[in-house]
Amino acid sequence: xxxxxxxxxxPVVVVTGMGIMTSLGAGKxxxxxxxxxxxxxxxTITRFPVEGLKTTMAGTVDFVSxxxxxxxxxxxxxxxxxxxxxxxxxxxxxxxxFPGPLFLxxxxxxxxxxxxxxxxxxxxxxxxxYDDLLRISGGGKYSAYHHRFMFGSVAAHLAETxxxxxxxxxxSTACASGATSIQLGVEAIRRGETxxxxxxxxxxxxxxxxxxxxxxxxxxxxxxxPPQAASRPFSKNRDxxxxxEGAGALVLESYEAATARGAKIxxxxxxCGELTDSFHRTRSSPDGKPxxxxxxxxxxxxGMTPDQIDHINAHGTATPENDKMEFNTTSAVFGDLAQKIxxxxxxxxxxxxxxxxxxxxxxxxxxxxxxQRIPPTINYETPDPxxxxxxxxxxxxDARVTAVMSNSFGFGGQNASLILxxxxx
Amino acid sequence: MTDTAxxxxxxxxxxxxxxxxxxxxxxxxxxxxxxxxKRINVDEKGFAPYVVHPLMPxxxxxxxxxxxxxxxxxxxxxxxxxxxxxxxxxxxIKGNKxxxxxxxxxxxAGGGERDLNVDTGVLTAEAKxxxxxxxxxxxxxxxLRPTLFLAQLSxxxxxxxxxxxxxxxxxxxFMGEEVAGADAxxxxxxRIASGESDIALVGGSHNGERKDLLVxxxxxxxxxxxxxAPVWARKDHAGFALGxxxxxxxxxxxxxAEARGAKPYxxxxxxxxxxxxxxxxxxxxxxxxxxxxxxxxxxxKGAIITGATGxxxxxxxxxxxxxxxxxxxxxxxGTMFGHTMETQFPLGIALAALSISRGALFPPNDSTGTxxxxxxxxxxxxxxxxxxxxxxxxxxxxxxx
Numbered sequence: 030x031x032x033x034x035x036x037x038x039x040p041v042v043v044v045t046g047m048g049i050m051t052s053l054g055a056g057k058x059x060x061x062x063x064x065x066x067x068x069x070x071x072x073t074i075t076r077f078p079v080e081g082l083k084t085t086m087a088g089t090v091d092f093v094s095x096x097x098x099x100x101x102x103x104x105x106x107x108x109x110x111x112x113x114x115x116x117x118x119x120x121x122x123x124x125x126x127f128p129g130p131l132f133l134x135x136x137x138x139x140x141x142x143x144x145x146x147x148x149x150x151x152x153x154x155x156x157x158x159y160d161d162l163l164r165i166s167g168g169g170k171y172s173a174y175h176h177r178f179m180f181g182s183v184a185a186h187l188a189e190t191x192x193x194x195x196x197x198x199x200x201s202t203a204c205a206s207g208a209t210s211i212q213l214g215v216e217a218i219r220r221g222e223t224x225x226x227x228x229x230x231x232x233x234x235x236x237x238x239x240x241x242x243x244x245x246x247x248x249x250x251x252x253x254x255p256p257q258a259a260s261r262p263f264s265k266n267r268d269x270x271x272x273x274e275g276a277g278a279l280v281l282e283s284y285e286a287a288t289a290r291g292a293k294i295x296x297x298x299x300x301c302g303e304l305t306d307s308f309h310r311t312r313s314s315p316d317g318k319p320x321x322x323x324x325x326x327x328x329x330x331x332g333m334t335p336d337q338i339d340h341i342n343a344h345g346t347a348t349p350e351n352d353k354m355e356f357n358t359t360s361a362v363f364g365d366l367a368q369k370i371x372x373x374x375x376x377x378x379x380x381x382x383x384x385x386x387x388x389x390x391x392x393x394x395x396x397x398x399x400x401q402r403i404p405p406t407i408n409y410e411t412p413d414p415x416x417x418x419x420x421x422x423x424x425x426x427d428a429r430v431t432a433v434m435s436n437s438f439g440f441g442g443q444n445a446s447l448i449l450x451x452x453x454x
Numbered sequence: 455m456t457d458t459a460x461x462x463x464x465x466x467x468x469x470x471x472x473x474x475x476x477x478x479x480x481x482x483x484x485x486x487x488x489x490x491x492k493r494i495n496v497d498e499k500g501f502a503p504y505v506v507h508p509l510m511p512x513x514x515x516x517x518x519x520x521x522x523x524x525x526x527x528x529x530x531x532x533x534x535x536x537x538x539x540x541x542x543x544x545x546x547i548k549g550n551k552x553x554x555x556x557x558x559x560x561x562x563a564g565g566g567e568r569d570l571n572v573d574t575g576v577l578t579a580e581a582k583x584x585x586x587x588x589x590x591x592x593x594x595x596x597x598l599r600p601t602l603f604l605a606q607l608s609x610x611x612x613x614x615x616x617x618x619x620x621x622x623x624x625x626x627x628f629m630g631e632e633v634a635g636a637d638a639x640x641x642x643x644x645r646i647a648s649g650e651s652d653i654a655l656v657g658g659s660h661n662g663e664r665k666d667l668l669v670x671x672x673x674x675x676x677x678x679x680x681x682x683a684p685v686w687a688r689k690d691h692a693g694f695a696l697g698x699x700x701x702x703x704x705x706x707x708x709x710x711a712e713a714r715g716a717k718p719y720x721x722x723x724x725x726x727x728x729x730x731x732x733x734x735x736x737x738x739x740x741x742x743x744x745x746x747x748x749x750x751x752x753x754x755k756g757a758i759i760t761g762a763t764g765x766x767x768x769x770x771x772x773x774x775x776x777x778x779x780x781x782x783x784x785x786x787x788g789t790m791f792g793h794t795m796e797t798q799f800p801l802g803i804a805l806a807a808l809s810i811s812r813g814a815l816f817p818p819n820d821s822t823g824t825x826x827x828x829x830x831x832x833x834x835x836x837x838x839x840x841x842x843x844x845x846x847x848x849x850x851x852x853x854x855x
Contacts, residue, residue, distance in 0.1 A: 080588025081595060137608040137629060139566035140670060142590060148669075149577030156578055159570045159665045163504075166672035175674030176843070180564060180608075181630030185844055188729055196727035196845060198637050199630040201563075201608045209626060213641070220648045241594040242603035305559070305625040307616040310526060310604050319622065440604070441613025443625060 032453070033285040035299075036332045039219040041453045045292040046119025046280030048111035049392045051379040052088030052273055056114055061396050064404040065425040069257035069378050071271050077237055084249040086256030087235045088273025088380030101138050103233030105183045107276035108133065112191055112229055115278035119292060121225060122192070129223040131193035132213040133184040134206030134230035136384045140178050141236060144171075183231070193227055203439030204344075205303070206230055207277060207387025208447055212301040214281040224286035230388035231276035240272060246311060248348060260381075261408040262345035262374035263352050263416050270346040273380025277388030284453055296395040299432065299448045300331025306442035313354050313438065320358040320444050324434070327446040328362070333432065335363040338370060338448070340403060340428065342394045342435040343418075345374025346381055351438065356416040371428055372418040377407045387437040391447055394433040398451045402427050464647040468711050468718035468854065469807040471545025471704030473537040473657070476791050476801070477507035477697055481540060482808055484510075489805075489816035494790060496682045496695065503679045504672075506662045507697035507792030512536055518618050528567040528605035529698075531614050534659025537700025538615045541655060545704035546716060548619070553714075555622040558651045559615065560642045562634040562658035562796035563627050565608035568666040572597045611659060621655065628796075632761065633727055634658070635799030636839050636847020640725035642705050652710040656703050657804075658797040662696030671696070676765045676842055685764040685788040686773065686824040692766040694842060697792020701801035718854045720807040724749050727847040738768060738840060742775040745848040746836070754833035754852070757815045758782045759806050761798035765842040772840050773824060782836065783828035789819055799839040799847055806835035806851035 035041050049056065052070025053063040063070075070088045079085040093110065095102040122128045148171070152161050176182060184197035202209040207230035214226030243249045250259040250269040261267040287294055304326060306319035313320060328335065343355055360367040375393050382389050397403055402425055409422035432450045437443075474481065477495040478488035488495075497508050514532055517539030518524050524532060542548040547557075576593050586592075604610050609627040616625060626641070628634040638656050645651040661667075671677050671694075678693035705722060726748045730741035758779065762772050776784055787802055794801060809815045815832050818825030837849040 078587035078591065080586070081592035082588070083595075135629070137565045137606070139568075139606075140666070145573060146577065146580065149581060152577075152581070155581045157574070157581070159574050159669075162574070162577075163665055163669050163672060166669045167675050167677075169675060171673040172675070173673075175670060175676070178670060178673075179631055179843060181633065181841075181844060184630060185729060189731065196633055196637055196640075196729050196847065197630075198628055198641070199634070201627045201629055202625065203607065203609050213626075216645065216650060220644060220650070222644070237591050238594055238598075241591065241598060242606075244595065245598060245600040246603065303624045303626075305612075305616045305622050307620055307622055310610060310613055310617065439609070440607065441609045441625070442616050443609060443613075 041284035042215045042218045042281050042298045043284050043287050044279050044295045044395060045282050045287050046115035047295060047392045047395060048114030048278040049389060050090060050107050050111050051275035051382065051389060052090055053379055055110065057396065064378060064393065065402055067405045067407045067423060069407060071256045071259055071380050073256050082240060083244050083251050084240060085253045086259055086271065088271060089235045090274040099141050099177060100234040100236050101177060101183060104135060104231040105186055107233055108183060108187055108229050108231035109190060111276040111278040112187060115280050119280035121280055126192040127227055129193065129225035129227060130195045130217060131184060131188050131197035131227045132210040133187060133197060133199050134210040134384050134388065135183050135199050136232050136234045137201055138178055138180045142238060144174050187229065201384065202443040203441050204383055205387055205437040205439040205443040205445040206384040207389060208437040208445035210388060211279060211298060211391055211447060212303065212445065215298050215301050218281060218283050224283050226281045228281055228388065229278045230385040232382050232384040233274045235272050235274055243272060250347065258408050260347050260377045262347040262377050262406050263413055263418060263420050264409055265411045265413040267347040267349060267352060269348050271380040273382045275379060275382035275385045275389050277385055277392045279388060296398055297450045297453050299450045300327045301447055302327030302330050303445040306444060311440050312350065317354055317358040317361060320438060321361045323444040323446050324362045327448055331448040333448060335366055338432050338434050340397060340430045340433045341370055341372045342390050342433055343372050343374045344436040344438045345376050347376060352416055356418055368417045369419055371403050371421050371426060373403055373421040374406045375404060387445060390435050391449060394435045394449045397433060398430055398449065401430055465649065466708040467643055467646045467722050468706050468708055469703055469720050469722055470706045470711050470716045470718055471541040472719060472804045472807060473541030473544055473702040474804055475512055475533055475537040476699040477510055479510045480512045486808060486812065489790060492817060492819045498682060501668060504668050505678045505682050505695040507695055508663050509533060509698035523618050526601055526604060527614055530567055530659055530661040531605060531611050533661060533698060533700040534611045535614045535618050537659060538655060538702045539619055541702035541704050542619055553653060554620050557621055557623045558645065558654040559612050559621060559625045560638040560654060560656050561612040561627045562638040563608040563611045563629060564796055566606050567664060569602055570665060631795055631845060632798055632839050632841035633845025633847050634796045636725060636727045639800065639803060639849060640727055643722055643725050646705055646707050653706045656705055657701050657800040659700035660698060660794040660797045662698045662792055662794065667696060678764060684820045685762050685769065685786045686820050686822040688764045692764060694763040694765050694788060694793035697794045699791055699794040699797050699801060701797050701804050703800060703804060719811040720851050721854050723850040723852050725849040729844060730846055732844060738771040739775045741846050742840060745846060749836065749848060749850045752834050755830055756782045756834045757828055757832045758784045758836045758838055759787060759802045760784060760838040761787050761802050763788055763793050763842040768840055768842055783815060784825050785816060802837035802839060803849055803851055806837050809835060810851060810853045
């Protein structure tokens with residue numbers, strides 16, 4: 030019998046439902062099979078013309094259709110599908126009656142080019158200015174676009190569909206958003222505000238402007254051919270991340286509530302930590318202190334020491350700076366263990382799902398714990414000699430895994446880490 | 455279930471810092487003076503036919519000393535970073551590395567500030583026949599400023615605050631229009647009350663002088679047109695006038711504040727929020743009533759500060775709710791400051807704390823009788839925030855006993 034509270038006297042928070050979607054496919058079974066087989070979901074973009082772009086590939090989710098198309102609509106639909114999967118597995122609450130709050134990681138919402146172009150065409154003249162656009166925006170013809178492009182629209186849709194309680198929170202901590210959504214759920218349960226929380230993260234923003242924005246910041250890989258080989262975490266010839274779409278949903282519950290209703294426990298969120306880097310908008314502090322602090326806070330939150338972590342699911346974006354920084358900071362925290370603990374980056378196969386990545390990778394970490402098998406980091410042909418991680422290169426590895434650290438670092442100095450375990454400590 | 459209120463055994467949470475940069479001015483004295491004089495700064499011409507409340511110009515250098523930092527931000531981020539600095543000053547922790555290295559930040563933000571020239575350039579070229587498949591890509595690649603993205607990202611308000619003021623604790627950004635401001639305060643309060651956090655910077659900022667935002671709200675016919683009127687006098691001329699403002703609060707556990715000798719403006723006793731379905735008339739008012747009932751008992755001299763927008767049907771629904779609590783004098787921040795979206799709720803808390811600390815509610819500014827005079831010092835102020843489209847929040851700000 031495991032104690033329902035952790036060593037700090039807080040309710041133990043467990044996962045009882047998971048749903049996932051990436052460029053590899055829909056659902057846990059499909060994703061896991063392809064992930065351990067080392068398949069890539071990265072392909073040449075067909076959703077829109079790629080002429081004039083430096084990067085022409087991405088991990089798009091093309092098998093989900095929404096009409097009319099917008100990145101926000103795709104994000105919403107993916108979030109809905111992964112939530113359905115998670116709720117079916119958890120078997121919690123009643124239909125459209127989830128007994129807890131929603132924490133949603135979602136990309137910032139804005140009017141997109143198809144809608145802007147529609148407006149431009151509606152002006153009906155060849156020369157016009159922004160005031161002309163403004164003049165024709167009202168009158169109810171475009172009221173659906175107001176509703177669609179509210180920041181809170183995706184969360185409100187999920188809250189109404191699944192009957193979550195209270196005010197749903199839409200959050201962004203850039204590439205750490207998915208981890209933050211889980212952290213908010215963990216905290217709400219630990220505070221005793223709720224027995225259950227629905228944590229969802231979604232990102233469907235592979236569109237021309239988003240791609241251009243990252244491109245202008247030199248963040249993206251330009252190794253377009255073949256697209257499957259573009260994302261090369263920890264490799265010497267890595268040259269940036271690959272944008273990708275995806276979503277993940279986790280049902281969190283207190284251990285006590287989960288066991289009381291006889292739910293199957295899929296894993297434990299043993300620790301969460303976050304620490305802000307105030308050095309630069311897009312770069313980490315050269316001394317790595319904020320990331321080191323983030324990892325240490327997470328270990329402390331879990332009441333664990335570095336030697337208890339036997340796998341790291343890295344942020345591993347494949348940008349030249351991130352991967353090096355991640356090794357250096359991990360070494361500072363884990364010492365020699367940093368070269369012995371198996372490390373992998375799911376982004377080598379699914380790309381960087383940005384706002385969803387923290388949740389997507391937490392789910393992959395939990396599946397790693399379940400299957401006792403670590404998915405590979407593909408495209409690991411030319412290891413970076415300065416990154417001395419034990420990278421699980423190219424082929425999945427069977428391993429005894431009891432505790433995984435999953436890292437997420439984002440623009441704006443956002444750092445968040447999670448520790449996931451199979452059983453309550 | 456997801457409400458936060460100081461429970462027995464939980465720590466009291468004080469408001470020890472307030473930073474305001476609004477259409478009425480910067481700092482507490484300037485805003486207070488304008489409120490006393492019922493002075494409203496409204497522009498009916500610059501964005502005609504739409505009415506906006508423009509930011510009273512500030513010297514950004516005083517809170518954002520590096521020009522390089524200012525250039526990396528668009529207006530909404532500069533306003534917020536400025537107001538955040540004022541809040542840290544007000545709490546007496548500006549430059550205090552020990553505290554700033556652990557302060558927790560919860561920011562309510564929109565984002566997406568556009569380069570209008572780039573947008574209209576693309577659209578007019580297309581109207582003139584540019585239709586090559588890669589036309590949009592090429593124009594965006596050549597015309598977008600590389601750093602504009604960072605000025606558009608919602609979480610980069612928090613990022614800029616961290617960089618400019620040296621904050622090194624945690625940082626979370628909530629989005630979702632008006633109620634994001636209530637949720638930011640709700641989560642920060644819950645974390646401090648439960649001991650997860652000692653001190654937090656909470657708030658938001660908004661640039662209302664944006665045609666791209668006017669387009670978004672014009673889609674729903676939400677913009678106030680032609681002529682300004684107080685929020686309660688817009689029934690036949692509904693809409694909100696976007697406002698520019700930054701409002702930040704320093705929230706702190708009583709013990710943490712006392713240990714460093716900080717004085718409170720007021721205490722934040724409770725923040726609650728919900729999502730009414732708003733399918734039928736009365737749904738929103740029922741949710742407001744439910745939230746009202748969840749707040750701790752009000753036995754003192756009470757008042758209400760609301761962020762009612764002027765948009766319909768939300769404002770009429772809220773007026774119905776307020777009529778049921780007519781013993782509470784009401785003040786509308788929308789009349790005085792315009793509608794500052796994510797910032798309206800933190801602004802309401804700031805004005806509640808300011809009113810309590812100055813021993814008077816600011817005077818009414820309304821021709822319809824919804825706002826009445828208040829005699830004496832308020833000890834309990836309920837902050838109400840009902841979104842123009844969705845989301846309802848409420849907070850109780852009280853005098854420290």
